[in-house]
Amino acid sequence: MGALSCRAARLAATINLAAISSFATPAFAETSEISAADTAWMIVATALVLMMTIPGLALFYSGMVRKKNVLATMAQSLAAVTIISILWVAFGYSLAFVGDGPWLGTLDRWFLAGMTMDGVNSAAKTIPESLFMLYQMTFAIITVALVAGSVADRMRFSAYLLFSIGWFMFVYVPLAHWVWGGGFLGAVGVLDFAGGLVVHLSAGIGGLVAAKMIGRRHGYGTENLSPFDLSLAVMGTGLLWVGWFGFNGGSALGANSRAVMAIIATHLAACAGALTWGGIEWTIRRKPSVLGMISGAVAGLGTITPASGFVAPWHGIVIGVIAGLVCFWACTWLKHRFRYDDSLDVFGVHGIGGMTGILLAGVFATASIGGTSGLIEGNPQQLLIQLYGIAVTLLWSGGVTYVLLKLVSAFVPLRVSREHELEGLDISQHGEALQ
Amino acid sequence: MKLVVAIIKPFKLDEVRQALTAIGVSGMTVTEVKGYGRQKGHTEIYRGAEYVVNFLPKLRIEIAVASNLADKAVEVITSSARTGQIGDGKIFVTPIDHALRIRTGETDSDAL
Numbered sequence: 001m002g003a004l005s006c007r008a009a010r011l012a013a014t015i016n017l018a019a020i021s022s023f024a025t026p027a028f029a030e031t032s033e034i035s036a037a038d039t040a041w042m043i044v045a046t047a048l049v050l051m052m053t054i055p056g057l058a059l060f061y062s063g064m065v066r067k068k069n070v071l072a073t074m075a076q077s078l079a080a081v082t083i084i085s086i087l088w089v090a091f092g093y094s095l096a097f098v099g100d101g102p103w104l105g106t107l108d109r110w111f112l113a114g115m116t117m118d119g120v121n122s123a124a125k126t127i128p129e130s131l132f133m134l135y136q137m138t139f140a141i142i143t144v145a146l147v148a149g150s151v152a153d154r155m156r157f158s159a160y161l162l163f164s165i166g167w168f169m170f171v172y173v174p175l176a177h178w179v180w181g182g183g184f185l186g187a188v189g190v191l192d193f194a195g196g197l198v199v200h201l202s203a204g205i206g207g208l209v210a211a212k213m214i215g216r217r218h219g220y221g222t223e224n225l226s227p228f229d230l231s232l233a234v235m236g237t238g239l240l241w242v243g244w245f246g247f248n249g250g251s252a253l254g255a256n257s258r259a260v261m262a263i264i265a266t267h268l269a270a271c272a273g274a275l276t277w278g279g280i281e282w283t284i285r286r287k288p289s290v291l292g293m294i295s296g297a298v299a300g301l302g303t304i305t306p307a308s309g310f311v312a313p314w315h316g317i318v319i320g321v322i323a324g325l326v327c328f329w330a331c332t333w334l335k336h337r338f339r340y341d342d343s344l345d346v347f348g349v350h351g352i353g354g355m356t357g358i359l360l361a362g363v364f365a366t367a368s369i370g371g372t373s374g375l376i377e378g379n380p381q382q383l384l385i386q387l388y389g390i391a392v393t394l395l396w397s398g399g400v401t402y403v404l405l406k407l408v409s410a411f412v413p414l415r416v417s418r419e420h421e422l423e424g425l426d427i428s429q430h431g432e433a434l435q
Numbered sequence: 436m437k438l439v440v441a442i443i444k445p446f447k448l449d450e451v452r453q454a455l456t457a458i459g460v461s462g463m464t465v466t467e468v469k470g471y472g473r474q475k476g477h478t479e480i481y482r483g484a485e486y487v488v489n490f491l492p493k494l495r496i497e498i499a500v501a502s503n504l505a506d507k508a509v510e511v512i513t514s515s516a517r518t519g520q521i522g523d524g525k526i527f528v529t530p531i532d533h534a535l536r537i538r539t540g541e542t543d544s545d546a547l
Contacts, residue, residue, distance in 0.1 A: 064481075224486045226479055291481055332483030345482060 034118060035126040041255035042127050042135055048246025049138035053077055053145050056243050060236025060298070061149050061344055064291075067228040068424025069153050071432050079161060080145035084168055088137040096173045097121060097136060100182030104174060109133075123180065124253040135250060140176070143199045144168050149344030150207030151214050151414075153225075154421050157429040159414045166404040167206060171397050175202055179389070190389035191365060191372060191382065193262065194251035196306025196358040197389050202397040204351015208342060209401040214414050216341035218421050230291055237294040241270055244301050248308040261369055262308040265316030266301060269308075272317045273300020276324025292328075295349060299327035302353035307361035310370035319360050326356050355390055362386035436531040436547065437505040441496045442470060442524040443516040448494055454515040455498065458507055466495045474522030493524060499531055499547050 058077035062070045084092070090111055098121070099106035109115060115129055124132040144164050148155070178185040179192050192198060219225060227233065248266040252259035277296025278288035303323035304316055311319070331348035342348060362383040365374030373379040405414060415421070420428035427433055443451060448465065455463065469490035476489035500508050509526050517523050536546040 224488065225484070226481055226486050226488075285480060289480065295482060336483060348482075 033120065033125045034128060035254070038126040038254040038256075039128060039131060041259070042124075042131050042250055042253065045246035045250025046131065046135045046138055048243045049135070049142065049250065050081070052240050052243035052247060053138070053142045054081055056236050056239035057142060057145050058236065059232045060240060060294075061152065061233075063229050063232030063234070063236060064227045064344055065152050066225060066424070067434055068426055070228055070232075070426065070434055072157065072425030072429050073148075073152055075157065075430060076148040076160060077145045079157075080148070080164060081141050083161065083165060084141045084144050085137055087165065087168060088133075088140050092140060092168065092173050093133045093136060096140075096176040097123060097132070097181040102184040102187065103177070104183070105177050105181055123182075126254055132253070136176070136180075139195060139199060139247075140168060140172055143172055143195070143203050146199070146203035146346055146350060147206045147210065149346040150211040150342045152343040153217050153425065154415050155210075155214060156413060156416050157425070159408050159412050162408045162412065163210075163404055163414075166408065167401065170400050170404065171202055171206060172198070175393065175396065178392070185389050185392060188388070189372075189382070189385050190358075191310055191361045191370075191374075191386065192306045192358060192389065193309035193361070193370070194248045194305045196303075196354040196361065197393045200302045200305060200350040200354025201358065201390065201393045202354075204347040204349075204354055205394050205398045206401040207346035208340065208351060209398050210405060211340050211342045211347070213402065213405050216339075217343065218418060220341050227291070234290060234294055237297055241267075241297060241301065244270070244305075248305055252309055258309055258369065261313050264313035265308045265311055265319070266304050268313065268316035269300035269304035269320035269323065270297045271300070272320025273297050273303070273324040273327075276300075276321045277328050280324065280328050295327070295331065295345070296324045299323040299349050299353050302350050303327070303357035303360070306354065306357045307364060310361050310366065310372060310374070311364040312366050312369060315360075315364045315366075319357065319364070322360065323353055323356060327353050358386045358390055359383065436534055436543065437500055437502050438529045438531050439498050439500060439505060439508050439512070439526065440529070441512050441516065441526045442468070442493050443496060443512075444518065444523060445492055445494045447516045447518075448496075450515040451496060451512055454511040455508065458511055459504070460498050460500060460508060462498070464497045466497075468493050468495045472522070472525070491522065499534055501544055501547060 054077055058074045061077070062073040065073050091107060094107050094109035095105045097105060098109045112133070117128070119129045120127065121129045121132045144167060147167060148160060175198050177183040179190060179198050180186060190197070217225065244266050245263050249259045249263040252262055274293045274297040277299065278293045281292040282288040300320035300323045304319050307319060327349050330352040331345045335342060335348060361374065362385065363375040365372045365382060367373045367377060372382065374382050408414065416425065416428055452463065470493050471489050471491055474491060476487055476491060479486050479488055498508060505528055509528065512526055533543065534546040535542050
């Protein structure tokens with residue numbers, strides 16, 4: 001709680017400062033370094049990552065819920081895009097990436113105040129600051145949209161919106177600042193290339209806490225809750241997979257060979273993950289399921305994310321195999337052992353995958369690729385730093401999610417009524433139905 | 436006039452249709468249904484969640500025939516729809532009180 005009141009005080013001070021100096025000259029104004037090549041690639045990468053949410057994640061999730069909840073599930077992704085985009089521009093970007101205090105940035109860029117045509121953010125000197133802002137926006141969007149998967153089929157839309165806004169403000173923005181925006185985690189050397197902590201682990205643990213607090217779906221364990229149309233999920237996976245080229249490749253923030261190395265590792269991890277999960281099912285259940293293959297692919301993609309720009313491309317295969325094994329275990333044994341209804345396995349795939357990927361980044365980090373050495377190059381210290389990052393993320397995201405949900409539930413019930421859950425969220429929350 | 440209702444395995448539709456056409460039955464209504472009899476369902480597994488699906492997809496065919504054609508219709512449906520495996524389906528015959536062709540207003544046997 002000390003950290004929260006400290007931050008509140010800083011926030012108040014910064015708002016005062018921002019009010020006075022909202023038209024001050026920007027802190028970063030180095031125009032000569034902007035590269036057309038980097039800019040071109042990053043524009044594409046931005047579009048790819050936005051595509052991951054709409055329609056990638058929308059399809060991926062919706063295909064796996066029941067027919068009566070398909071539209072409502074898509075609405076959650078849509079809402080994430082529309083609301084988080086505006087909040088990012090309003091204050092999210094500024095607090096996450098402007099100013100380098102250990103806990104939080106400043107409000108210098110409140111509604112992009114002071115952003116010029118050719119200014120840059122010191123985190124990405126060869127592309128326009130506006131592009132860096134936009135690129136990072138797409139990350140915020142998908143992280144918020146991911147969390148919804150854990151509580152699919154039963155969360156009230158109004159509660160989801162309130163929770164998402166709060167989660168964005170108090171989990172995503174600080175965490176993005178701590179790891180990428182000049183905050184204390186980045187400063188101490190945590191390796192997270194494209195969002196193992198900031199995106200996957202935070203969404204995963206947030207989803208788990210939410211799933212536990214909201215409770216299991218009606219009929220869980222007894223009724224048939226099988227997916228409406230897995231072909232939607234397969235199409236969604238394809239869009240996610242291709243989009244990930246922008247998610248990880250774009251995190252190099254430039255059109256260079258590090259981006260390509262990251263993409264190769266990413267792609268190989270997806271392939272290895274899919275083959276592994278499919279292989280496990282073929283062995284244990286005599287048939288490889290399509291759901292298993294796409295789950296393995298996404299597990300591989302999520303797990304390689306933090307490591308992609310730090311490891312050699314072939315490491316992607318190893319990491320993908322590990323992801324397939326670990327996430328399969330998490331989605332089957334772990335979930336049933338602890339009886340939580342993480343409907344779409346956000347924790348099992350993204351949470352556990354992100355955590356695993358952060359650790360593996362500490363293992364496989366290769367200096368010639370990303371400038372840092374991991375365990376295999378004789379630096380076991382990095383693993384401890386990675387563990388530290390995991391611990392902070394788990395505690396912060398898990399804790400704040402809990403508090404937020406308690407707060408939201410004081411105003412509006414988190415869950416729909418039993419009748420509405422049985423009737424379906426499409427009808428009860430949106431007045432629509434698939435025919 | 437008789438209404439012949441047959442529940443058959445979906446892949447048998449074309450054979451049944453051809454067999455009925457051959458004996459002079461010129462129309463039918465087909466619905467996709469789910470059902471079970473002695474044939475058990477199957478198990479589906481989604482990421483470790485097992486669901487026993489008791490209902491299997493079937494097709495329901497309805498034809499309206501003159502009473503003297505009903506037995507022949509049942510016979511040809513049976514022979515074309517049978518596989519010998521469990522789950523082949525059933526046929527029910529019920530009487531029709533009244534029939535009418537909407538376009539022309541023809542009734543009873545003229546409507547068939």
